[in-house]
Amino acid sequence: MIPAAFEYHRPQDMAGVLAVLEEHGDDARVMAGGHSLIPMMKLRMADVPHLIDLQDVGGLSDIAVDGASIRIGALVTQADIIDHQALAAAAPILREAALQIADPQVRYMGTVGGNVANGDPGNDMPGLMQCLDATFTLVGTGGERDVPARDFYEAAYMTAREDDEVLTAVTIPLPSGGYAYEKQKRKIGDYATAAAAVQITKSGGTCASAAIAMTNLSDTPIYSDAAGAALVGTTLDDAALKAAVAAMLNDIDPTEDNRGPIAFKKHVAGVILRRAIERAWSRA
């Protein structure tokens, strides 16, 4: 498990990064924590003749929480997310999810930007960000643009990001209500058999809004509008839960792998979503 030879670049600013990207086109790739990219290179499944390390680029490691939104720099690690008190108060689902990603060693290296930019359907943060209706900021030689997380994912490892663009930040509108990130996995450090991100608001006794996204159950994260809609206006009785699960099952398209066959995954997806909704509701 030794990668093919590559050139290592370590620019000091974004201009330097973009210059290398421009020069080498899709022969160049940025690296953040390296905990998805390096394993792929070692398996020789990713061939990266020019590797651009982002670690020395300033201004990408901040977490800012204000009255309306949260802004997370691309190089913020999963461990930073867990440790940040203001963030945990403002959007506790982020910590709940981050604690279920990989193991502490990986979380010290793995970044939010890498996790959402990677495009691996197994990553937990893409679904999480869709649930929270986050926006990704991309910078390229042509300038800066924002893409909603819900529009970002096209297929496995295919996203709206152009090859010469770098993801610099994730912006999340301040969430409210109850939340839950529920994930079934085979062991610590495993990607999800099924995972659900749920954010619910309550008004009187009924559900005012619900955002639901599922992980590792299709070749992209699945934001299930219909599942959320099935809950709105209900008291989250059994019928509403069943309707939400049915709507979600309609949106996912799991494949068989070592975790199990499709029927199992669908069943577990339903159970996991139900539990997530119930937990989120209890916190709403």
Place this chain on the structure above:
Amino acid sequence: MKDEVDTREDRVANLKGMGCSRKRVEDARFTQGKGNYVDDIKLDGMLFGDFVRSPYAHARITSINTEAALKVPGVLAVLTAADLEPLGLHWMPTLAGDKQMVLADGKVLFQGQEVAFVVAEDRYAAADGIELVEVEYEELPVIVDPFEALQSDVVLREDLVGEDGSIPAGAHGPRKHHNHIFTWEAGDKAPTEEVIANAEVVAEESMYYHRTHPCPLETCGCVASMDKVNGKLTLWGTFQAPHAIRTVVSLISGIEEHNIRVISPDIGGGFGNKVGAYPGYVCSVVASIVTGKPVKWIEDRMDNLMTTAFARDYHMTGKISATKEGKITGLHCHVTADHGGFDACADPTKFPAGFMNICTGSYDIPTAFLEVDGVYTNKAPGGVSYRCSFRVTEAVYFIERMIEVLAIKLNMDAAELRRINFIKKEQFPYTAALGWEYDSGDYHTAWEKALTTVDYEGLRAEQAQRVEDFKAGKTRKLMGIGLSFFTEIVGAGPVKNCDILGLGMFDSCEIRIHPTGSAIARLGTISQGQGHATTFAQILASEIGLSADSITIEEGDTDTAPYGLGTYGSRSTPVAGAATAMAGRKIRAKAQMIAAYLLEVHDNDVEFDVDRFVVKGAPEKFKTMKEIAFAAYNQAIPGLEPGLEAVSYYDPPNMTYPFGAYVCVMDIDVDTGVPEIRRFYALDDCGTRINPMIIEGQVHGGLTEALAVALGQEIAYDDMGNVKTGTLMDFFLPTAWEVPNYETDFTVTPSPHHPIGAKGVGESPHVGGVPCFSNAVQDAFRPFGNTHTNMPHDHWRIWRTANELGLHD
């Protein structure tokens, strides 16, 4: 001051001998990253070799082109079978009497098979060279199912079929089909069939013990260094049996044995994975001879999982008969054993299915019959073991499942069924229906202690309530109580019936006492994490009266250590431990004569007391072992040679039979298939306990591996023979997170024939643990009609069981 030190209790404590939870002397270097493993060895000018491996499970090789690879800067040579053939090294013997390709000779038989060996200045250049070796394959039909293999026209091993299509006999007798390896039988066929045909109750079950892998932390590897000036070959490697490797290397290479030095440095776990001889060893040696430079070969994790010795892959069918009251009358077992492309097991020659004939377990079963068919398929060779002495894990799993299945048939409690069938204490030594003579045991005492400690009755009551609650819709979790009672057979073994490739399975210890009263002892075994340097010093301390802290234990260098068959199958303590005690006794015998001379009394008038010889009846007159050691070297004693040394080669009279009683309590989420281990109790009887802390560590480790195997760890293949679980992403290695708190306990039934009564413990927890975890899962579903489901019990398979039993709406 002196008086204080001199109390007998203090003297015993100072020895740190047997029974003391002495801290492991190895850990100072391991915990500081100061171990010295094969990959830590760096020699001047050392090259690195690595393999081009087959992507196909069965294919003919039509051409190999190495031109482009040889152009990679740093690549020096690419070896193929054609290069090894003139040396007669393109094939090598396996430890099971078969032969195996070193490099693919015209065809490949499993995915990952070694096709060419790229030798380069460093491992990076080797990796680049591997990419550029062009191999053309012509795919052949793939067989991954042994039952299909026995029906198929496809010939996997053309080298084992005559020109006229005849099937010559193999190393273990006649073969029934071109893909068949051997049939091995034990016990009485006709009487067993008759007992079962006429029995009041018969339970039958088929079970598959899936293929898995020991996956030691350190993968396999070696460094070969041929010194062309003096003609000496030095081979460092991850060898569980360095002397056997030396002999095998000598036999296949023609290099005289005195010119070969094999060294096993620190080994990061073996579990049987490092017993066999691998193509990497042969290729490294050849490459070193060809280049005149040292050559290193180290597997990566995928190589290790996909190609080196796997474990299990046994399809077992059983019939067990009993009276209506539950007294077992007969047992029948048939096994179809999937050995992969070559038969590379490492069982004693006379036991091609290892000690599978221990499958009558801990029970007094009057009649039994076992038949094992070994079969070739397109999977990796191996089948060595995995913390299991020669298929004992399979045997114990089989009988512990059959007991449960019989209990269901009898509508009886499985603990009670075991109780009424255990071999009784007074029946030992007990000769089992399949031939083994169990040396000692007290099963009922262990069983009662286990059941009482866990409050078995209370657990069953709680479980019954849980079933009620489940049916009433109050919970979605079922509760399983896993029981297992195992009898191990370890310490291979008596040379009269145990050899590997003709090498007798004795073991050895050589002791030198230094003049100032410290010592070095060398053994034919090799620790891979078991703590030999700690425990063997303790055995000696008690035998010769010098503190364990003053005794160095050295293993693994064939130039210095006495010949022995190495460490696997829990044999070190039963065999080399016995040799250690016996060599110690020789030292003591000479020391006694020296003491008597110094004290001016007759030899028989002194007696050994902890760390000294005292004059009988006059304890104030004594000579300490330190004083005796000094005198042995420096005082002219009439009739005695100077020096204080001894060596013992120990051929054990019998195997040893550790046993234990395990209980697991598990909660199972019916909807997700997730099991949660609430409690695990493990009572082990390994005879005399040398170091209780090391025993506990061994039990924790073995149970954790057992948990892995039972709950998810497997080497799975698809229909094309592709390995589906070749990385740690999918191959389940539990972490602290997945592991429950283990409660350990013990009884002590010393082995009557072992010099210190010890029996070996390293494998017991794995052997007993797997059926215990599995039985817990199966037991949870028993109230809903489950009799048996195959391991591994990962989430989806548990879920499937629930689903098939109609527990999902």
